[in-house]
Ligand SMILES: [Zn+2]
C-alpha cells in the first residue's frame with residue numbers, strides 16, 4: 587500500500603470518495619475510531635459535487 591498513486595481514478599467516480607475508500611487509513615487519519623468522516627458523510631447526505639467527478 588506504499589504507492590497509492592499507481593491506481594488511476596475510474597471514470598464517473600467521485601475523486602474524494604474514491605480516495606477515501608482507496609486510501610481510507612490516510613484519508614481518515616485524523617479521525618477517532620468511532621468518528622465519522624465529515625467529508626464522506628457530506629457526500630452520502632448531499633451527493634457528490636460535479637467538480638469532484640472524473641469524466
Ligand atoms: Zn472519508
Ligand SMILES: [Zn+2]
Nearest residue numbers: 600603629634
Ligand atoms: Zn463523493
